[in-house]
Amino acid sequence: MSNSSRSQLWRLAPSIYGPTILFTLGEYAMLPLIPVLAVDMGAGLGLSGAIASGVVVGQLAGNLPASWVVARSGERIAMLLAAGVALIGAAGVALAPNLAVLAISVFVIGFAAATFGLARHSFMTTRVPFSFRARALSLIGGSHRLGRFAGPFLAAGLLAVTGFGAAPVWAFAVCLALAALLVGFAPDPERLVPVAGAGGGAGAPAPAAGTGSAGADRGGGILAAVRAGRGPLLRVGGAAAVLSGLRSAKDVLLPLWGVSIGMDAASIALVVGVSGTIDFALFYTSGQVMDRYGRLWAALPATVAMAVSFLVLALTHDLPGAGAWLLGCAIVTGLGNGLSSGILLTLGADLAPRDDPAPYLAAWRTLTDLGGALAPLAVSAIAVASLPLSSAALGVLAVLGSLGFARWIPRYIPRSRPPRTP
Structure with missing residues (x-):
């Protein structure tokens, strides 16, 4: 059963991963343009940043x-509906007559995402x-990373070739249309791939405490799922929210740090680009580690590495070679x-x-997205007083996250190493 499902999933990989790549590619081609459009309409820097963050609020x-x-x-129907709603949002961004319509359109795109x-x-x-499972889901993570990595380059190329300021927005609309066509007309994975058996396939662990079949009461929806699984949701999910926050906060902290130590824009972009390239290169390795050795061996090294990086960075702001320290920490x-x-x-x-x-995953994603939304705001607020203090705070947060993973993953997600396949 496992081998049959595996081969079926690989055959349907374009249908499974293609829509995610297209959606994310178009979205991240458009998002860097939002503050520019807002400023052109008369918004200040603060308001333009708030409008750009509407996609996170919408999500x-x-x-x-x-x-x-x-x-x-x-x-399948949910993805088609989401693509349609996002297309309306993209049209709203491209044709927005004022800041209010622009802000609502950005929110709608996040809602659809x-x-x-x-x-x-x-x-x-x-x-x-x-x-x-981890390798398959790491490919979803890699699909997001590919879109985030390539989207800004797509936008830059379109702007250079066309000179049309809204070109990246219409590129997003084209990506949405292509994603909808792929979802609508390609072989439907939802119908062709069988549901994993009660055991979840070979090597599946026992149900986590509080997440058995009672949590799947279709009539109870989200509240029933959260009540049944609140222990792991709050504990493992809390550590996951910390990791999500660290990911978002580093996107704010690293450029701010470069500005603070006097680096020019090209050097800052190089530092961020090197970090992003390494990040993208390892996405499938993460899945292999999780499937072979257990989830803890991806979560714990990741948070420990970020803790070390942020804590070391906090001590290097005024040292000679601060730029080299920033590159190393990045x-x-x-x-x-x-x-x-x-x-x-x-x-x-x-x-x-x-x-x-779906109900449990909605609560899970809300919790992790909340961490991802709040951490950059906290970094910006603390940076008003001291940028090194912001980095140190992130380092301490990463230590707490690593402790949470070390304590709760083994309890709620027992590592059941699947048998090797020839």
């Missing part, structure tokens, strides 16, 4: 309603056997982030009820 707000859509309509992401997460949770951060590729998706899938995961 947070959309996670819980997304579970209702996915549970009742299925993954929540449904799109949850639908694919739910599909992978129910269809992928445990023996290679490399270590990239290693940590790369080693954790897919870990949030995998932990959520491990803990979710097997027969109706």
